Amino acid sequence: MKIKLKQYRFQLITTSVVTLLPILVGLILWNKLPDVMATHFGADNQANGWSSKAMAVFGLPLILLAVQWMTVLIINFDPKRRNISDKMFSLTLWIIPAISLICCGSIYVSSLQINLNINLLVNIFTGIVFIAVGNYLPKCKRNYTVGIKLPWTLDDDENWNKTHRFGGIVWVLGGMVMLILAFLPVSWMIPDLVVLAAVVVLPTAYSFLYYLRHRDNAE
Numbered sequence: 001m002k003i004k005l006k007q008y009r010f011q012l013i014t015t016s017v018v019t020l021l022p023i024l025v026g027l028i029l030w031n032k033l034p035d036v037m038a039t040h041f042g043a044d045n046q047a048n049g050w051s052s053k054a055m056a057v058f059g060l061p062l063i064l065l066a067v068q069w070m071t072v073l074i075i076n077f078d079p080k081r082r083n084i085s086d087k088m089f090s091l092t093l094w095i096i097p098a099i100s101l102i103c104c105g106s107i108y109v110s111s112l113q114i115n116l117n118i119n120l121l122v123n124i125f126t127g128i129v130f131i132a133v134g135n136y137l138p139k140c141k142r143n144y145t146v147g148i149k150l151p152w153t154l155d156d157d158e159n160w161n162k163t164h165r166f167g168g169i170v171w172v173l174g175g176m177v178m179l180i181l182a183f184l185p186v187s188w189m190i191p192d193l194v195v196l197a198a199v200v201v202l203p204t205a206y207s208f209l210y211y212l213r214h215r216d217n218a219e
Contacts, residue, residue, distance in 0.1 A: 011093055012072065018097035019065045022104030026057030029108060033057070037111045041118050047110065056107055061100055068096040075145045083141035091132060092146060098125065120182050123192065127178030130199065134171025137164045148203050152211035159210050167203035174199045 026033065030053075037056040040049025051059070071092060075081060102125055109116045140147045142160045147153070148167050153160040174195045181188050181195075 008089070008093070011090060015068065015093045015097045016065060019068055019100045020061050022061050022100055022108070023058055025108065026104070029112070030057070033108070033111050037107060039107055041106075041110075045117060045119050056104075056111075060104060060107075064096050064100045064103075068093070071096070078143050078145040080141075080143040081145070083143045084146050085136075085139060085141075088136050088140055088146055091136060095129065098129075119188060123178050123182035123188060126192075127175040127182065130171045130175030130178060132175075134168045134173075134175060137168035137171060140164055148207065150204060150207050152207045156211070156214070159207055159214065162210055163203055163207040166206045167199075170202045171199050 033053050033056075035053050036050050037053055038047030038049070039051040039056055039060070040047065042048045075084060075089065075092070078084070102121055106116060106118045106121060110118070137147065138161075142154065142157055144154070147160070148163055150163070153163050177195050178192065181191050
């Protein structure tokens with residue numbers, strides 16, 4: 001059976017409104033915002049990408065809303081959607097709205113020439129997301145939309161379950177490292193890249209090695 005979207009109607013409406021909330025804030029601040037706004041920042045916290053005011057205020061939230069609903073529809077038509085728990089689905093729904101608030105809020109603050117450590121916010125947000133996702137990964141059953149989707153995990157329930165238990169630990173630890181890095185007086189770029197690589201490479205390697213061991217044992 002498909003996910004009953006009516007069952008999640010309140011969450012869908014709420015997350016959509018939150019995703020679009022920066023548009024209202026942008027309209028309130030419209031006359032104070034410059035015609036060209038910084039919308040991308042480098043590791044040194046300096047702007048390195050700009051967009052028009054209209055794109056920053058209207059375009060970004062609308063793009064994020066489209067991503068939100070595309071994600072919902074993809075999950076809804078997943079052949080194994082019944083394996084996606086309510087908590088994991090709810091967590092997925094709230095990631096995009098949080099991104100919208102943080103990204104658009106940071107853009108507005110920067111455009112108003114208020115000092116803001118954007119990389120600090122990004123590290124904190126990423127760390128929290130990693131910990132939240134890592135907590136739910138071990139509870140995630142095999143599906144084609146949410147989780148560590150590899151040829152070996154999608155082909156075998158046992159590989160899926162063990163990889164997600166291991167991946168959950170890696171993601172939680174990675175999130176904790178990101179949170180610690182956020183408050184240390186160090187350059188975050190290389191450590192952040194190491195953490196991002198670890199949460200991808202380690203579960204992938206674990207899954208592949210498990211597949212090799214399982215295959216050898218079967219033979």
